[in-house]
Amino acid sequence: MASSSSNLISLKxxxxxxxxxxxxxxxxxxxxxxxxxxADANIYMIPIHNVFSHHMDMIxxxxxxxxxxxxxxxxxxxxxxxxxxxFLLAVHYLNMEDLFEVLTQAVADRxxxxxxGYVRKYFGIENDFTPEEYAAIRKKNDWAFKGDxxxxxxxEEKQEE
Amino acid sequence: MNPSFCGNxxxxxxxxxxxxxxxxxxxxxxxxxYMSLFNKxxxxxxxxxxxxxxxxxxxxxxxxxxxxxxLVRTSILSTNWRYMxxxxxxxxxxxxxxxxxxxxxxxxxxxxxxxxxxLMLHNGPIYKFNLLIPYGCSFEITLECLNTWIPFLxxxxxxxxxxxxxxxxxxxxxxxxxxxxxxxxxxxGFNLSIPPNFSGFKRLLNLQLQMVTFESGALESLIxxxxxxxxxxxxxxxxxxYFHISTPxxxxxxxxxxxxxxxxxxxxxxxLSDLTLMANDGWVPGLIKSLPKNMQRFCCIASFSDKKNVxxxxxxPTLLKSSFNSIKYLRLANVILNERRELLYxxxxxxxxxxxxxxDIQNYSLVDVAQPPDHSEELECRSCCLNQxxxxxxxxxxxxxxxxxxxxxxxxxxxxxxxxxxxxxGLGSQKLDALVLLSISQDLLLMKRASQRAEVKFLH
Numbered sequence: 001m002a003s004s005s006s007n008l009i010s011l012k013x014x015x016x017x018x019x020x021x022x023x024x025x026x027x028x029x030x031x032x033x034x035x036x037x038x039a040d041a042n043i044y045m046i047p048i049h050n051v052f053s054h055h056m057d058m059i060x061x062x063x064x065x066x067x068x069x070x071x072x073x074x075x076x077x078x079x080x081x082x083x084x085x086x087f088l089l090a091v092h093y094l095n096m097e098d099l100f101e102v103l104t105q106a107v108a109d110r111x112x113x114x115x116x117g118y119v120r121k122y123f124g125i126e127n128d129f130t131p132e133e134y135a136a137i138r139k140k141n142d143w144a145f146k147g148d149x150x151x152x153x154x155x156e157e158k159q160e161e
Numbered sequence: 162m163n164p165s166f167c168g169n170x171x172x173x174x175x176x177x178x179x180x181x182x183x184x185x186x187x188x189x190x191x192x193x194x195y196m197s198l199f200n201k202x203x204x205x206x207x208x209x210x211x212x213x214x215x216x217x218x219x220x221x222x223x224x225x226x227x228x229x230x231x232l233v234r235t236s237i238l239s240t241n242w243r244y245m246x247x248x249x250x251x252x253x254x255x256x257x258x259x260x261x262x263x264x265x266x267x268x269x270x271x272x273x274x275x276x277x278x279x280l281m282l283h284n285g286p287i288y289k290f291n292l293l294i295p296y297g298c299s300f301e302i303t304l305e306c307l308n309t310w311i312p313f314l315x316x317x318x319x320x321x322x323x324x325x326x327x328x329x330x331x332x333x334x335x336x337x338x339x340x341x342x343x344x345x346x347x348x349x350g351f352n353l354s355i356p357p358n359f360s361g362f363k364r365l366l367n368l369q370l371q372m373v374t375f376e377s378g379a380l381e382s383l384i385x386x387x388x389x390x391x392x393x394x395x396x397x398x399x400x401x402x403y404f405h406i407s408t409p410x411x412x413x414x415x416x417x418x419x420x421x422x423x424x425x426x427x428x429x430x431x432x433l434s435d436l437t438l439m440a441n442d443g444w445v446p447g448l449i450k451s452l453p454k455n456m457q458r459f460c461c462i463a464s465f466s467d468k469k470n471v472x473x474x475x476x477x478p479t480l481l482k483s484s485f486n487s488i489k490y491l492r493l494a495n496v497i498l499n500e501r502r503e504l505l506y507x508x509x510x511x512x513x514x515x516x517x518x519x520x521d522i523q524n525y526s527l528v529d530v531a532q533p534p535d536h537s538e539e540l541e542c543r544s545c546c547l548n549q550x551x552x553x554x555x556x557x558x559x560x561x562x563x564x565x566x567x568x569x570x571x572x573x574x575x576x577x578x579x580x581x582x583x584x585x586x587g588l589g590s591q592k593l594d595a596l597v598l599l600s601i602s603q604d605l606l607l608m609k610r611a612s613q614r615a616e617v618k619f620l621h
Contacts, residue, residue, distance in 0.1 A: 085215065092219050100222060108226030116237055123215065125239045137237050143275050144233035147261040 009036070010045040017053040018045065025063045030095035048094065055090040062099055071098075076106050081122060084110070115151040225251045228258035229279070247282050250317075251289040256296075265298045272300045280310055286317035294326040294350075301325055302350075304334045311336045319343060319364075325350025327372065338362075347371075353379045361386030368393050375400035384408060397441065406430050417441055426450040440464045446474040452484035459488055463495040465526055472496060473506040481513040488514045489549075492521035498557065498564035508540055508571060517550050522568075524557040525588060540571040546611075547575050553582040558589040559621075562601060570608050579612040585620040593621065 009026040011019045026032050035046055062074045076084055088103040111119055120127060129137070138145060215223075224232060224246060232246045253259075254276060260267065276292070294300055302325050311334075314321070318340050327350055335356040340346075343362050349371035355378075362368075365387040371394075380401050384390065390408050396417040404416065407429035414430070415437040422444070427433060428451035436453065439462040461472065472493060491514060497503050511517065553572055557565050569584060584605065586593060593601075598621055605617050 088219060089215070092216070092222075104219070104222035105226045107223045108231075111223070111227065112231055114231075116234060119235070120238055123220075123238070125242065127238070128240050129237070133240075134237065137243070141233050141236060143264070143267075143271075144230040146264070147230065148263050149257075149261045150230070 009043075011051075011056070012045055012047045013051050013053045013056055014049055015052050017056070019053070019056050019060070021060065025060070028063070028096050028098070030097075031093060050093045051090040052086075055087055058087060059091070059094075059096070059099065062102070066098070071102075074102065076103065081110065113150045115153050117153060118151065220245070221249060224249045229254050230258065233279070244282075248285040250286055252279065252283070252287060253289070253291040255291050255293045259293075260295055260298055260300075262297075265295065267300070269300045272298075273306055276306075277309055280313040283313070287314050288317055289320040290314050290318055291320075291322040293322060293324045296326055298326055301331070303331055307334045308336055311340065315340045317342060320345040322347040323351075324348060324371070349373060352376065353383070355379050355382040355386075359386055361388065363387075364389060366391045369396075370394070370398055371396045373398045406433075415439075418444075420445070422448060424448065424450055427453050431455070434458065436460070438462070444475050447477070448475045449477075449480065452476070452480055454484060455487050456484060457487055458490040459485075460492040461494070462492075463526070465495060471500060471503055471506075472510075473502055476510075478509065481510060485510065485513040487516055489516055489518045490521075491517055491519070492523070494523045495526040496522055496524055497526065498524060498561050498568065504540070504564060504568060507568060508545075511547055511550075511572075511575075512545050515547075515549065517547060519552040520550060520572075521554045522556070522565075523554075523588075524561060526558075540567055542571055542574040545571075545575045546577060547572070548577045550576040551578055551580045553579065554585070555583070556585040556588055559586045559591045559593045560589075562586050562593065562597075566601070566604060569605070573608045573610045573612075573615065573617070575611055576615070577611045579610070579615040581616050581618065583618040583620065587621050 007023055008020040009023060009032070011021060011026070011032065013019065026036070029048075032046055032048065036043060058076075062071065065071050065074050076087065079087060084103070084107060088100070088107060091099045091103055111122060114122075119125075127134075224235065227235075229252060232249065232252075235246050236243050260272070292302060294302065302323055307323070315336070319342050321337075321340060321343055322345075323337075324347065331351060333348065333351040333353050337348075338356055338359055341363065343365050345367040346362065346365060347367075347369035350373070352374045353370075354376040359382065366389055368383075368387060368390060369392075375398060377400070380395075380398075384393070384406065385408075387408070389410055391410055392413040393406075393408075393411060394415040396415070397419075399419075399421070402421055402423045403426075404418070404422065404424070405426040406414070409429075409431055411430045411433050413435040414427070414433055416425070417439040418425075419441045420443050425438070425448055427436070427449075430453050432455070433453035434455055435458040436456055437460040438449075441464060443464050461476075463472065491510070493507070493510075496507065507522070511520070550572070553576075555565055555569065565584065565586075569582065572582065573579070584601075586601075598619075602619055605619055
């Protein structure tokens with residue numbers, strides 16, 4: 001029993017599901033790897049907080065695709081913005097470099113050329129500039145704000161008054 | 162560290178999901194599990210922008226992927242965000258995401274000032290810097306520009322791309338050679354000469370050159386200054402007629418050359434396993450003097466419109482025997498299939514590649530060879546067994562379908578492990594009529610197959 005289980009690591013997600021994953025996959029999770037290495041004995045089961053079973057499902061999908069050389073086929077299109085953020089946080093917690101790159105790129109793609117208002121909403125940011133400060137920054141970096149391809153600001157006219 | 166917590170390690174074991182029987186008591190396991198939870202919370206309190214709900218290094222990760230305009234616009238999100246973009250170590254002034262269609266006509270000093278201002282505001286190391294001038298923009302990356310900008314980058318930059326739109330014959334300034342940390346370097350639209358005191362790019366792994374004019378010996382000096390080079394790509398460059406490489410670390414090479422290329426000699430590149438050769442406007446017979454011994458992927462693309470493009474001319478049979486025995490993936494593009502000599506040549510290529518797993522043959526060429534197709538002799542199959550070949554793709558213009566059929570018959574009869582063969586005659590605007598398509602389908606079905614599992618797909 002001991003030798004067969006040494007190729008699989010048990011990970012328990014926040015919602016209580018236990019996933020048995022290949023050692024090679026566990027190695028891509030630096031957080032988990034650190035726990036394994038610090039352990040004096042073979043760890044029986046590792047809890048992974050902030051990671052839910054639907055996250056683990058996607059992580060395993062990505063792993064299978066990248067082993068087959070098809071990592072480009074992995075897509076998070078079906079996730080809405082909040083789900084993508086949650087998944088990114090889970091992967092960040094597990095410290096998985098490649099998947100982190102993929103997900104931060106996916107978020108950046110969703111923010112590309114969006115209006116400032118949209119980006120504020122996405123990150124949950126409140127605008128605390130005075131109208132004068134706002135106008136000054138806007139003017140200084142005018143080249144970055146202009147362009148037919150950028151979503152126009154809704155509240156721009158209000159700010160500049 | 163809370164002492165009461167330490168005292169009750171067994172309870173902590175249970176809470177952490179570790180059965181006690183497996184816990185040769187070790188405080189460190191329990192501690193690290195607890196700390197990873199504890200630290201996460203601490204980090205969240207320290208680093209989280211109380212307004213946003215993402216930790217700062219996640220935000221940095223996202224910002225690194227933003228194009229420059231999107232990145233600079235984050236300065237207006239809130240007072241906290243005003244300077245967040247200035248420490249992102251990646252700056253990408255790339256194509257139309259930097260200068261969209263309505264900005265292409267910005268005068269050069271304006272473009273130059275934008276980049277200078279960004280570099281001056283930036284703080285912290287810059288690991289990746291891309292400047293790719295979009296098509297249609299007249300701005301040129303000049304000596305003065307680079308002399309201003311490179312000093313901001315030279316200490317740390319690992320990944321540098323400087324590509325002019327088109328060919329611009331200003332010399333690549335020597336200051337660029339002071340970027341010692343480069344691991345990836347791409348440049349285009351410059352004239353290259355190597356400074357006399359060039360000590361090399363000791364960490365460079367990936368080098369890509371496009372539309373560069375080499376002064377005499379410049380390419381050789383550059384490559385020999387890169388002892389760790391693994392990937393090299395040279396496209397549409399001028400000023401070199403002999404390409405003899407002996408870099409032992411090189412794994413991937415892609416070379417697009419023109420009629421001026423006289424000799425390609427690759428036998429000394431012992432680790433070269435992925436090779437792509439493309440003729441821009443034809444090639445001279447005997448061009449390839451030697452190939453690497455352990456090639457696994459080989460892609461050879463003849464020129465689109467040259468009538469004298471015969472593969473048989475440039476890779477002689479002796480080379481086939483010595484260099485093709487480890488090839489797993491082979492792609493030949495713009496093969497003139499209705500030249501009997503060429504068809505026989507492809508067969509000899511297949512016979513020299515016993516490890517071949519995937520074959521890709523494409524013909525986009527518009528060339529119509531005058532000689533009438535010769536179907537009198539089918540290709541001899543008995544002495545050949547392609548027992549690793551699994552996937553074959555043949556994609557041609559509708560008019561050359563007859564010659565492709567001879568090749569397909571040969572492949573089906575000799576490939577004992579074949580899984581899929583895809584025959585696509587849809588290239589080009591000329592379409593075959595329904596009767597011809599039907600007769601091709603029927604012929605394909607009737608062909609003898611060495612592999613019972615083989616699936617033949619016919620696309621039109």
